[in-house]
Amino acid sequence: MKKLLLSSILLLALSLSFTSCRDTKKADSIEEALENTGDAIEDAADEAVDSAGDAVDSAVDAAGDAVENAADAAGDAVDSAVDAAGETVDKAADAVKKEADKLKAGH
Numbered sequence: 001m002k003k004l005l006l007s008s009i010l011l012l013a014l015s016l017s018f019t020s021c022r023d024t025k026k027a028d029s030i031e032e033a034l035e036n037t038g039d040a041i042e043d044a045a046d047e048a049v050d051s052a053g054d055a056v057d058s059a060v061d062a063a064g065d066a067v068e069n070a071a072d073a074a075g076d077a078v079d080s081a082v083d084a085a086g087e088t089v090d091k092a093a094d095a096v097k098k099e100a101d102k103l104k105a106g107h
Helices: 002-106
Strands: none
């Protein structure tokens, strides 16, 4: 009877030690998995912030380029309008001179 009792106690002790080791490994695995998940979430958030910052920078650069192009186009349009107005004034002045010369020659 003693042997049976001692054998049972030995088997119980062994089974508890193996079970407790397994639980520890599972707990460690769960903690490690949670840490890895937290790290992955943090990395993804950092990447999202970086990507958003890059997108904003690109949008600002594009808007700046568009403003510069619009200013250049407006400057070119003003220059063209000034040139055209100057040519029109010169033509009008020439026409007035011709008419004045005709009137002088006619009197």
